[in-house]
Amino acid sequence: MKRRKNYSTRIVPNTIISAFLLLLLACSAEEEVFIEDVPSEIIVKLEKAGFATSEGLRKFRDGYLVETDIYLTEEQIDALVPTEVETPTTEHYRTNNLVNGFRTIRVFMDPDFGNFMQNAFDDALARYNALNLRLVFERSANENTSDIVFEAFFENSNLLGFSAGFPTGGDPAQNIGLNTFFYNNANARPDAATTIAHEIGHAIGFRHTDFMNRAFSCGQVLPGNNEGDAGVGANHINNTPVNPEVGSWMLACSNNTNRPFTNADEIALIDTYDGMTITGNTLVCGGNNTFTLNNVPPGSVVTWQATPANILDQAAGNGATAVLSGISNRVSGGGTLTFNVVVNGVNFNVTTNIWVGRPASPSSLFGPSPVRYGALARYTSGAAQGATSYKWYLPYPYDQNATVVVDPARWGIVSGGNSRYLTAIVGPNNGLVQVMGVNACGTGGAKIMNVTVTTSGGGGGDMP
Template sequence: MRTRILFLAVIASTAISQSCKKDNAAMVPTEQDEVSTVNSALAQLGFDTTSVIIKGDNIFVEDDIVLKKSELFKTQPRQAVIQPNTLFSGIWAYRLRSFTYFISNSLGNHRHVAAGMDELRRVMPNNVVITRVYNEAAADLVFRGYNEVSTICGFASWPTITLTPSAISEMIVGESVHINLHNWRDLNESQRKALIAHEVGHAIGIRHTNWRAGEQEATPGPGGATYGAYTVPNTNNTGTNPDPSSIFNGGSCGRSWGGGFTENDRRAIVYVSIGLTI
């Protein structure tokens, strides 16, 4: 009797083991398909897919830009710029909606965060109003701190688009900026101001100025649509890093504010704000 029970137990164990193997085998293509789908969507948005990190619903690209898998359909192809409007000549396709921001207690030195926001506010067109609020529930953009031993100083959510039947649609600021306290505590006031301006630039749709090293520009897509990265009109569009002094250069953690926004930076901020060049 004991031998029969042992035999049945071995058979059951083997069956369960084979079942698990089949389940795992079935899961692998599903996970690979998901990654493939995400990478395809990112490529159409002009992002480099060689260093993508997927954590749940979050997709990290270019180290410090975060997109949501659940909201990729709300994002349009653009590089430090909104996709040029080919349907309505002379009319902008998108413009940034005014927004509020809140600084969480998890991030110290609030005045340095506010200083970075003030610099952005100075070059932002009057139609976009940036207001600090002291209730997180009332904020469109939230600054938070986190601790991680890495060279990344922070990351920011990419904005989304609210599509409307009219020619003018709104771009909604990314929901959060996360600052790495491991590095933040070693930065001086000038470096912190530059970091805040850099990350908030991502939250309003500005990509790294030196994006060309790993991304494609304006490649034709299905049905005659145009996908890929776009440069800001009326800025220097040559070379892999046309504006080395730009606040929005990637890999610039720890840089100082220095001369602040370059002329091309200001053009980019105005363009994502109102969809018009200056």
């Protein structure tokens, strides 16, 4: 029998509060919090672990809903009870229970969900994989061999979903439920991908970002706003903010908006599951550039490849070191360096983008023509691939640094001479406005606009 068949019993009181997975409207002063059918010894264990048992704790299936979207068995609760209590006071948190090693996490999405939810699921996995963590999340077609299983269930309540606790034995928590009362093609909720990513966050060991003050995302929650410090089960993550962060993927309550990872979220994930990273100067000019793959697990087999071959020369290096140069000083363009790492039979690809040579020509150039003598004119350049700054030329002769005057003797750059945006004062002569990208390899090709000057003016603006 498939595991998802075990979700056929769906009787849950409608008055329950669900942590992150509550509609924001559900977090209101009229709600009652209670403890239902929970043995006193379970309450004692949870309180020793630092959880606030007044926050909607209740019996749920073969275990208990804690923090109202964390499903824990009694065995998992026992594992969370600390021997000492430390009180964290800052923002992003993880438990002591994490997923071990470099590995691929196979995640199954119940086929009962329609296309909208399937696409949201792929989006959520892509958010994690974009960070090059030591965990790679992969869609699985086989529920019975998956590490994490998303199951569909239906109930008319405030419960959006739940995660079956935290990692145990170095493996992620396996079962996650999503309520099709909310998550279906007809509703197409904007928070779908964030909710999926949030529950995966619990499954790999993250607690609510604002667990110490749920009012931050939920509004007023009675009788208190603190889920509990959870002792050593709630460890502050280095370099994350001191207060709960707006937009974090692990906030306790949803406001039904899409929330990709914030910068602090990414720091928390990378600090917890730091993967292999590539260091080296990604701008290749003359000579050789050395790239190093860091944090490679012992015993791994590492190979690498640089593409395309008509731009990048694979000069030397082996294993976790690659030495590259441009194929010619007359060639410029973009390429990639990919390290392939085999860790215990699992393949990991770590890639960095490389630019060879001078920048490409800017993609566009916008601004007024004709222009009025003495006016201010604004010109905007499209991006030039590989550029770190920009250079402008105006109709000759011109001043590189000019002030605004009523009757300028020549064109002049008033502001923005090294960026994509230029403000110029119009001189008396017709000519060319030109913009070029610049990097350490040199100056790229120009984007050009012909401009003509009318005699009327004497100040004012042609700026769009």
